[in-house]
Amino acid sequence: MKKEMKFSIAIIPLVVMIVVMAITVIKLEQGPHIPLIVGTIVAALVAWRSGFKWKEIEEAMYKGIRLALPAVVIIMLIGLTIGAWIGGGIVATMIYFGLKMITPSLFLVTMVIICAVVSLAIGSSWSTMGTIGVAGMGIGLSMGIPAPMVAGAIISGAYFGDKMSPLSDTTNLASGLTNTDLFVHIRHMLFTTIPAFVITLIVFAILGRNFGENRIDSTKIDQTVQVLQDSFVLSPFLLIIPVLVIVLVAKKVPAIPALIVGITLGFLAQIVVQGDSISEAVSALQSGYVIDTGNKMVDDLFNRGGLDSMMYTVSMAIVAMTFGGILENTGMLEAIVKQILKVAKSAKGLVVSTVVSCFATNASCSEQYISIIIPSRMYAKAYREKGLHSKNLSRALEDGGTLTSVFIPWNTCGVFIFGTLGVHAFEYAPYAVLNFTVPLISIIFAITGLTMTKWTESEIIALQKEEEAKLNG
Known part of the structure; x- marks a missing residue:
């Protein structure tokens, strides 16, 4: 029997993936693909133990992949x-x-x-x-x-x-x-x-x-x-x-x-x-x-x-979305987001939480791409429910994910910069002005409501029809 996911259970695949990611990327100096596959396997096992059949888990992965196809x-x-x-x-x-x-x-x-x-x-x-x-x-x-x-x-x-x-x-x-x-x-x-x-x-x-x-x-x-x-x-x-x-x-x-x-x-x-x-x-x-x-x-x-x-980026996007697809379509992400949304109850709090989550993902997963992929699926539904246009989410992902990766010495970006320019992240951090100014401006705009755009009713209906067509087609 399927049951509502508890936060303590839903967080297990994410924690395992983060730990394996840290070991693989930092210690072994390898790419993020294998940690994501390990996370996917653990997520599938958790879903199976929670009452989901294998066909349902497999379809959850395919749904995730379909969402990545335009990218x-x-x-x-x-x-x-x-x-x-x-x-x-x-x-x-x-x-x-x-x-x-x-x-x-x-x-x-x-x-x-x-x-x-x-x-x-x-x-x-x-x-x-x-x-x-x-x-x-x-x-x-x-x-x-x-x-x-x-x-x-x-x-x-x-x-x-x-x-x-x-x-x-x-x-x-x-x-x-x-x-x-x-x-x-x-x-x-x-x-x-x-x-x-x-x-x-x-x-x-x-x-x-x-x-x-x-x-x-x-x-x-x-x-x-x-x-x-x-x-x-x-x-x-x-x-x-x-x-x-x-x-x-x-x-x-x-x-x-x-x-x-x-x-x-x-x-x-x-x-x-x-x-x-x-x-x-x-x-x-x-x-x-x-x-x-x-x-x-x-x-x-x-x-x-x-x-x-x-092909490296394409394969990573597909692997990451199999992981995200299981988390999202089995209710695990919903259980995690519910805990976060207890703090981020308003639209402004949601954007701030997105930026902070992206930075936290950069620090925990050590990979810039993952800081965009995982939060994108975690917050998509919450943005929709609060009527916020998806471009607010996509901007917050880049403001908090793409730019802050350079500040983490063990992130692949921080490691690359140190090896290429010969300067440690903690040394150049005060001078990477654009990289810390953009997230701050993004947070200020979220708090003040400046440039925050909401969906019109017709856009919401059209978007729902489009997504249904993709998933059924």
Whole structure:
């Protein structure tokens, strides 16, 4: 006999998953997939012991996977876009003109902007920090700027792009798992992210005044610019492609058609502008762009993209949603959320709880993706019951999940940054201005009600019909 889940029982799979995640990611330095599978097995056993039949448990997993499918499609298109845009010289052109902006007096501000531009172009904070960030650290240190300060500027810029780029996997996960249109999600994030970005620029402009008189060592930048000129046909006309995608977004064209346009034009640019063969252009779409310039920074940045590169994220989303599907459809999440909602009784308290839960998940699960996936399923129903539009949830997930991952030294993001930039999380934390300002603004908006949007009655009816059709189809 099935019975209502008790909190003490429902929490078991989550606790087991967190413990196994901590051991696997921190101690064994492996990925999050296996801990999620272990959590799924424990959740299935708990559900079975609570009276659920195996067919019901299996269907619960499939329901979870179905909810992830829109995000999976977008993520695969992102891989194609990155491959096409790198092969077509679009990313190289954006980086080239970005590097030309560097000036000694505004180095920190410039690093924020360049990292933001690059991350927006490629949708990856890690690739940005591992390439432009590494060069920026060397230049900043040669100017006598403290390493934590330079790292903070790089991280702030990189995560602005990671959060706001339609090519970012975390951005697509947050929108897809909450059933929010990708560009509706991005536009709603502007309210918390743009003010934080402005504050970030002001802070680094003030800090940078102390170092403006130092001479900049531009050797690394000159080398990078030269390699880009030697390896790609660089033209401002190539910037028309990302601009066109932005225009399509502004015209409210759905994400998939807009991305397909960008992919097609990038593919053609690689053949027509860069002079590559059709075979090479197809290869860039499938397995990513390949280049060997002898410049490690350039090679690391441009050897990426393609459909194959997204299979890690796709498989993780599917595995995570089997876990989330059992928790949600057997009443375990409901039992957990009931305990949380005893504290978060209002809409404002719900958003604050979401942001805090995302940070707590980053700390306990040590993985940025999980901080979006698990809370997205925990709070979806509560947001609906309080009449809050799903874009409020998707924004809170990114504000509290994507950005706060850098503050946890044992989180994969904190570990990556330490290994790449050579600065510990506790050292750069005060200078990662964007990353702590956005969650604070998000909480302030929740408390004051600013930019909080509610569903209209017609939207709720339409959404219910759409979800029923997905689950039954």
